Amino acid sequence: MSLLSVRDLVVKFAMRHQTLTALDHISFELAQGERLGIVGESGAGKSITGFAILNLLSQPGFIAGGKIMFDGKDMAALSSEEIRLIRGDRIAMIFQDPMVTLNPVLTIGEQMVETLQAHRNISRSDAEKIAIVKLREVYIPAPEERLSQYPHELSGGMRQRIIIAIALLLDPQLIIADEPTTALDVTIQADIMELLLELCQNNKVSLILITHDLGVVSQMTERTLVMYAGKIIESGKTREIVNDPQHPYTQGLINALPQQTVAGHRLKQIPGNMPGLGSLPPGCAFHPRCDFATDICKKSVPEFVSFADVKVACHEVARLHKTKKAEAKDG
């Protein structure tokens, strides 16, 4: 049985003049110990997906449809107290904005002790000991001394590691990590990733890794969801998606990586921008930016169907696949 099951999740924002759809029928499953990556351009709906799972959407956002099951329980049927207990204790979220987690007027030590005491019957000194262990796990040097510091006295990367430590405090079963290492340099990023990987492999923790870094997704996850304008447009085994992306958008994301371009040259950006939620084009939302768009793309929304070893939402996927294979053969 899967630990988390998300079925046809729809999230909307009730704005003054219109209601915007931020997530449009998002579905996925996550088994215990499994690692899932969510990638996609800025504004695609990655963070909103995380917020919705934890029931953290705030006005004007709301869940307008679908079902979220965690460990066999329907999240919508739980009381707010039950959800509060699940949050932090069983599901932890590492937020993209560290200051969502950190209180600027409390020291790091006070915040960690407070979090532990809210969920466990534990003395202050025991809580501090656990806090120090967790800080050391995320490679904060001299953690004893950092306990007495305030968030603004720490570097950007330290704040990010501290919220990771706070997320790990209560040994959660599911970690939703939203861009957890954007402020970290590559060596510490690699260490943190290894730590998360060990947690998943040894303690059967499940991980949802939200990131724009395809290199990280490739190292860390078994399956990947690619999102565009509130929809999943490709999903499958990470290896397949990275090595042989089917959707033109996924291909564009991979080609835009700086490692795919000669230094000093313009990077291969995907032309145009992701449309705002209020101005989604009809048909395939990607069509104004897609090199392969045909008439049907402008009119009808492509279905999300199995193709090769992945699932894709693209009208032209079969044709593209054939051309790509022919090109590969020609060298």
Added chain:
Amino acid sequence: MVDSIAPDLIEVKNLEKRFALDEGFLETVKFRGGKILREKREVHAVNNVSLNIVRGEALCVVGESGCGKSTLARLVVGLLKPSAGQVLYGGTRIDNLSAKDMLPYRRKMQMIFQNPYASLNARMSIEQALMEPVKVHNPRLSRAEIFDKVAEVMQAVGVDPSWAKRYPHEFSGGQRQRIAIARALTMDPEFVIADEPISALDVSIQAQVLNLMLEAKDQRGLTYLFITHDLSVVQHFGTRVAVFYLGSLCELADTKTLFDTPKHPYTQALLSAVPKLSDEAPSHIRLKGEIPTPINLPPGCPFESRCVHANARCLAEHPAPLQKPDGAIVACHAVEEGRID
């Protein structure tokens, strides 16, 4: 004017920054060697750093989290006062200027902050945030023309112009950062200090924003101090690279020289850690050993505890930055002695 003669736009001389660790009186009292001592402890964030930034170049700064990159940036723009040392702008010392005398320099320097959530004023709509600089630089434009220009700027960084009336909290992290970058470039600065400006952005937008910044550099001769931990971005964007470790400069070299022949052991470890698409698991030179803290700074080489080439001299003596024949500046005893090349 002095400004146009100096080849260096920015010069940093023996810069130091120490922060006092706020503690209660009792915590500063230590019992050591049979005596009661009162110790005032400090974070040594930036230690004796000297470097220059040439006009029109993009100097990239890389280094481990907490090594003092943001502190260096804030010292250069004058948001922090140095504990010692100097900052010069076009040959003029600016670190000791009053807020009023600093004003003309503030205009020429724009800083893009690390946290996209902190870089915009929450009470200003995006349009308001962008209109202000457009008005300042084009006082003769009509209202309609100002709106057009704002829309153009939003388009350039990939934010839907129809969202102009919205407030920062309605945008995703990456969208906010792009607006902050757009705002900084609209101010028409001479010098841009960008602290991890694109790490919150996805690759395709990264490409777009980097291209925008490259264009501004080529067309307007902008000078950048660019802090990032993404080495592929450094390789792409930087003319020179400064590598920091624990508040000290380890290595400073032309980008190509640094990537082709990294000399400092820390630089070598750093270059081995870049995640690649072909990786199926994290692969890098795992740095062993205790990570030292800027609170108890080691007397010798800051990298000593984690360096495979360390010896007794490294433990005792701080290596001075020395220039190599290919122009690279390296602070390492082993490199100096020719133990490693």
